[in-house]
Amino acid sequence: MERLVNQDASERNAVEGKFGEGKRKYGLDLIRARLQETSETVIALQFLIMNLGRKLRVLFFKFLQNTILSFDN
Secondary structure, three states, X not given: OHHHHHXXXXXXXXXXXXXXXXXXXXXXXXXXXXXXXXHHHHHHXXXXXXXXXXXXXXXXXXXXXXXXXXXXX
């Protein structure tokens, strides 16, 4: 039971951390939509952008790594 509680807390911390990142870096705290549906759509789009940004950073660093390694050979 203790293990399950710790696992739940760990997952909750990760999710809350992403919301904090969204507020700090992507302006999630600035959302002022009037309708709940609109707010949910804006939040979903912000998280999509966050995920795409991360994927692009990983892709860019892999590209740089491959480019640098090709110059070594």
